[in-house]
Amino acid sequence: MTEVRNWAGNHRYGATAIRRPATLDQVREVVASAAHVHALGSRHSFNDGADSAGVLISLENLAPDIVVDSRAATVSVSGGTTYGVLAEALNRQGFALHNLASLPHISVAGAIATATHGSGNRNGNLATAVRALQLVTSGGDLLTVSRADTPDFAGMVVGLGALGVVTRVTLDIQPAFEVRQDVFDNLPWARVLERFDEVSASAYSVSLFTDWRGDTVGQAWLKSRTDAGARFEGRPEFFGGTAATSDRHPLPGVSAENCTKQLGVPGPWSDRLAHFRMGFTPSSGDELQSEYLLPGEHAVAAIEVMRDLAGQISPLLQVSEIRTVAADDLWLSPNYGRAGIGLHLTWKPEAEAVQNLLPLIEARLAPFAARPHWGKLFHAEAATLAPLYEKLPDFRALAARLDPEWKFRNDFLDRTVFGV
Structure with a gap:
């Protein structure tokens, strides 16, 4: 197979072939005939979760049929x-x-x-x-x-x-529905942490961008549904941060051309809820990513831990994003049974240094029952993850029933889910 890598370029897929069927019947034929097979999405995973010892199957040639x-x-x-x-x-x-x-x-x-x-x-x-x-x-x-x-x-x-x-x-x-996006710069950490629940509830979607250093949060991106009222109309200040006067990229000094429109200009949900525009590649892919999700009651304490680690994190970091996510009942969701926050880290493409740092971050976040994002880089394996997912035994049994031949299993699943 010609060498194929993920979007970031940090993982080379080890499968023997990639199949791109154009019909459902062809998908079924590929799966039935393969000894080992795994689905490959848009390759925006930063680990080996979508790899296979056999065949990779991409659905990119199937018609959307919406x-x-x-x-x-x-x-x-x-x-x-x-x-x-x-x-x-x-x-x-x-x-x-x-x-x-x-x-x-x-x-x-x-x-x-x-x-x-x-x-x-x-x-x-x-x-x-x-x-x-x-x-x-x-x-x-x-x-x-x-x-x-x-x-x-x-x-x-x-x-x-x-x-x-x-x-x-x-x-x-x-x-x-329509959404407006407002950005505020340099929010004092003291104000944000003192009233974090108010900050995160201030809009339909709230993102805080930081490098963890200093006394201020670099940017706050607020996405508000216009049918809920224009709460930020003409507002010059937000928890001590000042309203941006031009469109922003999460990375200071980088052109915002590929970002969705800001400055409070209303637009369709399809062109505002994402950070980046569909017509543009958001970056060259020269980055790595990790993310940890933890219960909301630990938000402030976990943020303080990350700030305390700034000396180790920031030299390897491009930017971090703090977001909130509602609870759900999906067995392997990092938000199963709990609402919480996500601490996202976009790293410089320095794989060895990042991998060496992850155990320290995970150890410091362990008291908060932090669960890693399945598609990002993390260090924990099944023995550590199992206590965090009460439905993991049920998932293992479900997988054994649907895939008794282990056709869809791969190194990532064996390492992080099945404990093989």
Whole structure:
């Protein structure tokens, strides 16, 4: 196989071949005939979670086939479709998703499988919108499961590719809405930490960008639904931060050309909820990422830990983002059973130094029951992760039932989930 790497370039896939079927029947044939197979999304994973010792299967050549059911308030879409394509199609028909991740370039099935999220105190991760899934199981059979009819459905959504190839997804939708995005610079940490719950509840989606050094948060990005009122109209100050006078990139000094429109200019949800525009590649990929999610009651204490580690973190860091995510009931979701915050780190492409630092960060965050994002870089393995996921034994049993031949297993799953 010609060398294929992930988006960041830090992982070379070790599969023997990549298949790109154009029809559902071809997907079933590939899965049925392979000894080992794993689905490959948009390759925006920073670890080996989407790799295989056998065949990788990409759904990028399957037609999006976006079908809206306005009466049921759902949309059905091919799993390999990107959120950017889906969002534009939905908005044209007057509908919306509840949230988007920072990048609209990621695939629907891949983002759901890893519990990728946007932001907002009341907004669950992207997987919480899943109403039904269509999977190709290890024998090449087609399995359709739904929230309404499948007892183990909550265990199948954030599946990490361990249960089958998700070929189609049905998502909850709502009427389209508009969003304005306001940015404030240099918020004093003292003010933010004293009233963190107020800060995070100030808009539909709130992101804080920092390098952990100094006395101020670099930027606060506030995404507000205009149907909830223009709360930031003409506001010059936000918890001690000053209103930005030009569009911002999360990295100071970098052009905001590829970022979604700011300065309080209203626009469709499909062009505001993500941080970056679909028509632009957000960066060259010269970065690594990690993220840890923990209960909201530990937010301030965990932030203080990260600030205390600034001397070790900041030299390797491009930028960090703090976001909030609502609780859910999805077995392997980092927000299973608890609302909380995500501490996201975008690293410089210095893999060895980053990998050496992760154990220290995880040890310092361990008292807060921090769960790593499945698609990012982290150090913990199954023995450490198992106590954090009370439904992990049930997931292992579900995987054994759906994939008795271990066809979808890979090194990542053995290391972090199954403990092999």
